[in-house]
Amino acid sequence: MNVKNIRIKDIAQLAGVSVGTVDRVLHNRGRVSEDALKKVLAVLDQIDYKPNLIARTLGANKTYRIAALMPNPDQDPYWASSKSGISQAEAEWLRYGVTVQSYFFNLYEKDSFKEVAEAVTKDRPDGILVAPIFYHETLPFFEQFKQEGIPYVLFNTNIPEVDPLSFIGQNLFQSGKLGAELMHLAQNGESGMLAVLHINEDLGNSVHLAEKEKGFREYFLEKNHSGYNITTHNLYNPNEPTFEKELSALLDQPALKGIFVSTSKATYIVASYLEKLQRNNIKLIGYDMLQENIRYMKKGVINFLINQNPKRQAFLGINHLVGYLILRKEAPANELLPLEIISKENLDSYLSSGIH
Amino acid sequence: MNVKNIRIKDIAQLAGVSVGTVDRVLHNRGRVSEDALKKVLAVLDQIDYKPNLIARTLGANKTYRIAALMPNPDQDPYWASSKSGISQAEAEWLRYGVTVQSYFFNLYEKDSFKEVAEAVTKDRPDGILVAPIFYHETLPFFEQFKQEGIPYVLFNTNIPEVDPLSFIGQNLFQSGKLGAELMHLAQNGESGMLAVLHINEDLGNSVHLAEKEKGFREYFLEKNHSGYNITTHNLYNPNEPTFEKELSALLDQPALKGIFVSTSKATYIVASYLEKLQRNNIKLIGYDMLQENIRYMKKGVINFLINQNPKRQAFLGINHLVGYLILRKEAPANELLPLEIISKENLDSYLSSGIH
DNA sequence: ATATTAAATGTGCGCGCACACAAATTATAA
DNA sequence: TTATAATTTGTGTGCGCGCACATTTAATAT
Structure with a gap:
C-alpha cells in the first residue's frame, strides 16, 4: 500500500493547503498567494508527482x-x-x-x-x-x-x-545501403551490372528515392567494388506503352545481375516482368510486404524485401x-x-x- | 457525443433494470431472477458492450x-x-x-x-x-x-x-532455417564444411538448441546442397581447459567455411576465437544484439545475427x-x-x- | 466603524466501473 | 394471517483528477 503513488490530496496535506490550491499551482492558473505557492512548490520539489493519467482521462x-x-x-x-x-x-x-x-x-x-x-x-x-x-x-x-x-x-x-x-x-540513406548489402550478398561474389530502378509515378517522391539510391551507391563505394557497374533508371507511368519497352530493354541486357527497386509498388511490377521474361538469374531487392510482393518472394522472384512498415x-x-x-x-x-x-x-x- | 460508448447505465435503462443487476449479469455473480437475466441478455445481444477499461482500472x-x-x-x-x-x-x-x-x-x-x-x-x-x-x-x-x-x-x-x-x-525450427539461408548467402556460392556449434552450458536447453539445428539442416536438405558438409559440435563449459582445445581444433580445419552458433553467448565466445586465430574467412552466424555481439559485428567478425529480442x-x-x-x-x-x-x-x- | 469589492482558498461534483450494503420483493414457516 | 427467512433488486460510495462554484479572508472604499 505504501508503494502507491502520491495523489494531489497527499500534496495538499503535506503543504497544508487544499487540493484546489495544489491544482491551481500544478496548472499554474494563478489565484494563489505567494505564501501558498511557496509551500506547494516546496513539496513538489521534494516529491516526484506523477498524475494518474487514468483518472485524468476518465474525468476529461x-x-x-x-x-x-x-x-x-x-x-x-x-x-x-x-x-x-x-x-x-x-x-x-x-x-x-x-x-x-x-x-x-x-x-x-x-x-x-x-x-x-x-x-x-x-x-x-x-x-x-x-x-x-x-x-x-x-x-x-x-x-x-x-x-x-x-x-x-x-x-x-x-x-x-x-x-x-x-x-x-526510416533512415532512407541507410535503407539504400542495406539494400546494397543484401544485393551484394545475393550476388554470390560474381560481379556484373546492377540497376537502381525508380518508378516515380508521384513526382513528389523523387528526393525520397534519391536518398535511397545515394545509400545504395555509397555501400559499393565504401567497399571499393569496381567490379559492379551500377546504372540508374527512371521510369514513370506503368500504363504508358513506353514503360514496357524501356523496362524490357533493361531486362534484356545479359550482363544485368541485379535490380534494386526503390518503392514497394515498383517491386512487384518489376517482379512480374522478371517472371514473364524468365529472367530468374536477376536478383531483385525491393520494399515492403505487400500481398503481391509476398507472392513473388515465395516464388523466389524477389530475393529480399526491406520492410518500411x-x-x-x-x-x-x-x-x-x-x-x-x-x-x-x-x-x-x-x-x-x-x-x-x-x-x-x-x-x-x-x-x-x-x-x- | 452520440459516438460515445455505451455504458452500464445505458444498458440498465434499455433493459428496464438497475445498474446493479446489469453488473451482476456481466460478471455472472448470480442473484438475478430469470426474468431480469433474460431482459439484460437481450440488450447485450443487440449491442456490443465494451467496458471502459480506464474507469475499471481507476475504480479497482x-x-x-x-x-x-x-x-x-x-x-x-x-x-x-x-x-x-x-x-x-x-x-x-x-x-x-x-x-x-x-x-x-x-x-x-x-x-x-x-x-x-x-x-x-x-x-x-x-x-x-x-x-x-x-x-x-x-x-x-x-x-x-x-x-x-x-x-x-x-x-x-x-x-x-x-x-x-x-x-x-520464436519458432526455433524456422529460426534455424533462417540461419541456414543466411549462411548459404554468406558463402558466396562456394561450398565446403559448415559447423553447427552448441555451447550447452545449461543442460536444460538442449531440446531448444536441437530444434534450431534441425531447421538449419532442413534448409540444406530442401535445397539438395550436397556440396556442404555439415557437422555438429557440442561444447560445454568455456572455462574448462578442454573447451579451448576442442574449439581450436575445429577452427583449425582449413575446409571450414562457416559456423552457425545456437545461442547468443556462444556467438561472441566463438567470435573472440575467430578474431584471435585470424580466421576471417569463416562466416559466423549467431544470435542477439548483445553488447559483445554488436562489437564483433561492427568489426566484421559476425556476419549475421538473428534477433531473439x-x-x-x-x-x-x-x-x-x-x-x-x-x-x-x-x-x-x-x-x-x-x-x-x-x-x-x-x-x-x-x-x-x-x-x- | 461598516459596507463593498477583490483576492485567495476550499468544497462539491461527475467521469464509468465495481463492489458493499440497504431496500424491496417473494417464498416459507409458524 | 402474521412473522421470518431467502431471494432479488436498487442505491451509494470511492477511485484521482479537473473544473465550476461556494466560502472565507484580506484589501479598499465609504
Whole structure:
C-alpha cells in the first residue's frame, strides 16, 4: 500500500493547503498567494508527482477529432497498408472518444493535396497525421496548423523544418545501403551490372528515392567494388506503352545481375516482368510486404524485401497524437523504425506476428 | 457525443433494470431472477458492450504483485536483456499499483530452480512470468499455480502442455532455417564444411538448441546442397581447459567455411576465437544484439545475427500479465516474435529504435 | 466603524466501473 | 394471517483528477 503513488490530496496535506490550491499551482492558473505557492512548490520539489493519467482521462470525458491526411489508398497498396494502421489505431481509441477522419489526396496531383489540406484546415481537428509527400505544397499549411496550435505528426516523409510533434519513418540513406548489402550478398561474389530502378509515378517522391539510391551507391563505394557497374533508371507511368519497352530493354541486357527497386509498388511490377521474361538469374531487392510482393518472394522472384512498415508507421502516428492529446505524453521527435530484412525464411514469422 | 460508448447505465435503462443487476449479469455473480437475466441478455445481444477499461482500472485501485522467474542475469548477458525488459515494463505500470518481484535461479542448476520456484509459490503472487528452461522440474509447479488460479505466462521456452495464459518466443525450427539461408548467402556460392556449434552450458536447453539445428539442416536438405558438409559440435563449459582445445581444433580445419552458433553467448565466445586465430574467412552466424555481439559485428567478425529480442519477450510477458489482471484483456496464446535479421547495415537502425 | 469589492482558498461534483450494503420483493414457516 | 427467512433488486460510495462554484479572508472604499 505504501508503494502507491502520491495523489494531489497527499500534496495538499503535506503543504497544508487544499487540493484546489495544489491544482491551481500544478496548472499554474494563478489565484494563489505567494505564501501558498511557496509551500506547494516546496513539496513538489521534494516529491516526484506523477498524475494518474487514468483518472485524468476518465474525468476529461472529451472527444477528440484527428485528421489523417494521406494519399488515396486505392492508388497504391502501400498506402492501403498505412490506412489499415490508422484504422487499427482508431478502433483501439474509439471508446475513449477519439475519432479519426481520413482525407485522401491524389498521389499524382499536387493540387489535389492543396484542396484536401484546405478541407482539413476548415474542419479544425484536434490533431493531424500527415504523409507530406509533396514538399513545397505542404509548407504553408503547417504554418497555419502551428498558428492555430493544432499538433501534427508526420509519417513516411520527413520535413524537419516544419517542426512536427513527431516524425515516424526510416533512415532512407541507410535503407539504400542495406539494400546494397543484401544485393551484394545475393550476388554470390560474381560481379556484373546492377540497376537502381525508380518508378516515380508521384513526382513528389523523387528526393525520397534519391536518398535511397545515394545509400545504395555509397555501400559499393565504401567497399571499393569496381567490379559492379551500377546504372540508374527512371521510369514513370506503368500504363504508358513506353514503360514496357524501356523496362524490357533493361531486362534484356545479359550482363544485368541485379535490380534494386526503390518503392514497394515498383517491386512487384518489376517482379512480374522478371517472371514473364524468365529472367530468374536477376536478383531483385525491393520494399515492403505487400500481398503481391509476398507472392513473388515465395516464388523466389524477389530475393529480399526491406520492410518500411507502413502500417506500423501510421499506427504509431495516431497513437502518438492520442497520447499527446489525452495523456499529455510527449511523443518522440523522431521515431526511426528499424530496417527490417525480409527473406523467404523469415517471411512467415513476420506475417504471423500482428502489427509489429 | 452520440459516438460515445455505451455504458452500464445505458444498458440498465434499455433493459428496464438497475445498474446493479446489469453488473451482476456481466460478471455472472448470480442473484438475478430469470426474468431480469433474460431482459439484460437481450440488450447485450443487440449491442456490443465494451467496458471502459480506464474507469475499471481507476475504480479497482488494487495492487498486483507479479513474480518473474528467470535465470540469473549475471550469468549470461542474454538474460540481462530479459531482465531489462521486465524492468521497463515494471516502470510503466508502477503507478498503477503493479510491482514485479524477480526471482533468479542458477542457469546451471536444476535444484536452484526448484528452490526459487518454491519461494514463488509461497509468496502467492497475482501473476507469474517464467522462463521454464528446465522441463521436468517445472511441471509440478505449474500444476500448483493452476490449482491456485494464478495466471502464468511463459517466455523464451515453450511448454505447451502446461497450458499457459500466453507464450512469447520464436519458432526455433524456422529460426534455424533462417540461419541456414543466411549462411548459404554468406558463402558466396562456394561450398565446403559448415559447423553447427552448441555451447550447452545449461543442460536444460538442449531440446531448444536441437530444434534450431534441425531447421538449419532442413534448409540444406530442401535445397539438395550436397556440396556442404555439415557437422555438429557440442561444447560445454568455456572455462574448462578442454573447451579451448576442442574449439581450436575445429577452427583449425582449413575446409571450414562457416559456423552457425545456437545461442547468443556462444556467438561472441566463438567470435573472440575467430578474431584471435585470424580466421576471417569463416562466416559466423549467431544470435542477439548483445553488447559483445554488436562489437564483433561492427568489426566484421559476425556476419549475421538473428534477433531473439529477449528484452521485448520479457517486456511483452509482463504486459500481457498486467493486461490480463487489470484490464481483463485476453493475451494471445502464442506470440511468436518475428525472426529479425541483423546485419552490419541495419544494426544501427535497430539500436536506435528503443524496445521496438 | 461598516459596507463593498477583490483576492485567495476550499468544497462539491461527475467521469464509468465495481463492489458493499440497504431496500424491496417473494417464498416459507409458524 | 402474521412473522421470518431467502431471494432479488436498487442505491451509494470511492477511485484521482479537473473544473465550476461556494466560502472565507484580506484589501479598499465609504
